[in-house]
């Protein structure tokens with residue numbers, strides 16, 4: 001509406017970046033690379049692209065802006081399209097994996113850093129772009145760090161390309177240094193004091209702690225103002241929201257509270273709700289992952305409740321692979337979180353950890369992802385880009401050499417690299433899929449075994465958030481329906497089975513609802529599938545079905561995961577073949593509650609809950625397949641009852 005447009009235009013003018021527009025454009029004109037630092041909420045992400053566009057840069061090519069997070073790319077593109085009064089996907093668009101919302105008209109493109117990285121595979125000089133903004137560089141995501149090196153090399157080849165690196169924090173000096181002492185532009189901040197309250201004793205249960213703190217603020221604080229709670233992920237966010245709601249219901253006379261979750265897997269229309277102001281007289285509480293630390297700004301927050309934790313993908317040497325681990329945040333993150341309370345006025349931050357923990361147990365800054373995760377996908381990508389010597393690639397903070405070596409070893413197991421570390425044909429074909437190496441390997445194994453039609457469905461289903469719904473109060477009903485879909489020996493085949501039934505139903509949303517399946521997720525899986533099929537066809541691969549020969553499909557699954565295998569020890573109880581560490585079937589697995597357990601299984605991922613390592617998405621396999629498909633990995637000793645051993 002006109003009124004809304006007017007208020008948006010007004011709001012743009014009040015952003016701290018607004019007064020700096022001309023200065024910023026001058027620095028950009030005079031320098032090829034600039035680092036821009038500004039508090040979260042100062043307008044970097046939404047305004048810089050528009051300023052460059054208004055200045056005419058978009059006549060020479062698109063203005064690209066990378067984000068480490070998908071949610072942020074989508075949300076910000078929406079906002080900027082609204083500010084420019086254009087339809088999303090036209091002048092302003094976004095691209096995230098499996099979702100391209102741009103067209104020939106697009107001049108401002110928000111995308112994940114992974115997308116730009118992949119684009120550099122087919123267009124090494126990124127000719128389509130006149131400017132690239134590497135936003136949220138302080139997040140130091142794996143892809144951002146690789147892009148740093150790529151863009152540094154590209155800058156010398158393309159003197160007309162403008163590169164802007166933005167950061168919300170201290171690391172700016174390091175970025176400027178890395179690109180050759182480029183100028184740093186600081187947007188003056190405008191923040192209010194935030195009083196910080198630490199917990200007096202160690203908080204045993206941060207969910208319970210957060211719930212109590214929120215209720216206390218809501219019931220006692222006379223001052224209006226919204227609450228932002230930092231949790232770690234979908235699970236604890238949902239529990240927190242439900243518990244707050246149910247406790248509040250039992251209280252008489254409490255004022256209304258609007259409880260809104262935000263995490264990356266949440267449907268995008270629900271994500272957008274956090275930006276809407278609460279109705280008059282209602283307080284809003286947003287329960288978020290660290291996405292609200294710097295990527296998204298919720299206006300009106302006066303109280304922050306900080307659990308002190310986040311989930312990080314971390315290479316875990318004990319289990320020999322990446323796992324999502326619950327980790328204490330860094331001091332830098334803690335300060336960022338507290339700062340969210342002081343944007344529009346003085347605020348308060350309640351930390352659910354002691355002052356001692358803050359000063360003695362937290363690291364000063366986050367460890368860059370590149371130093372803590374498996375690099376398989378990145379190594380494959382860099383090899384495809386022709387970077388042969390990874391140990392000398394210009395990384396800002398080089399990953400530990402043993403991580404590179406381990407990732408190369410993993411790619412060698414999968415057949416993507418040869419003994420000399422060179423990309424094989426198979427590896428080249430794997431790199432054309434925007435998937436983790438094991439999943440691309442699964443597609444290619446499906447090709448070899450004549451079942452890629454089925455395999456590409458499984459991979460698509462694995463590429464979308466969980467499609468199972470368990471509505472509160474109807475969990476048993478949902479579980480009973482789910483049970484009917486189960487293929488006893490495999491969660492992967494269960495996913496395949498569900499997709500086939502979905503297609504059989506004519507891909508109907510009602511069918512999904514009736515069967516407690518997320519219809520958007522299913523639709524998404526179908527979309528991902530058709531994109532992967534296109535990529536397969538581009539490679540001259542024919543899509544072939546094996547009918548219902550489950551065993552052949554299980555073997556293709558095994559080809560992707562033979563290095564993620566486990567052997568049964570007791571009911572639900574396994575030993576990881578690579579690391580000899582105990583791990584468990586997840587209770588939701590098709591293999592759980594069968595009454596017996598297959599001797600050998602492979603798994604999609606391990607999830608560590610703090611007490612146990614659970615295998616997620618499991619398939620029973622024959623031991624001779626492990627030996628056959630991973631000959632470098634296993635040798636089979638005295639028949640299939642004995643242990644498979646590493647060579």
Ligand code: ADP
Pocket residue numbers: 015038039040041042043044045046047075076078079275294295296297298299
């Ligand atoms: P920065 O990148 O410097 O952190 P942003 O450009 O993201 O700042 O945000 C500037 C302002 O725009 C903030 O006040 C924020 O609340 C508002 N904003 C950003 N995205 C949205 C959105 N999707 N809906 C409503 N307001 C938004």
Ligand code: MG
Pocket residue numbers: 041044045046135136294295
């Ligand atoms: Mg931003």
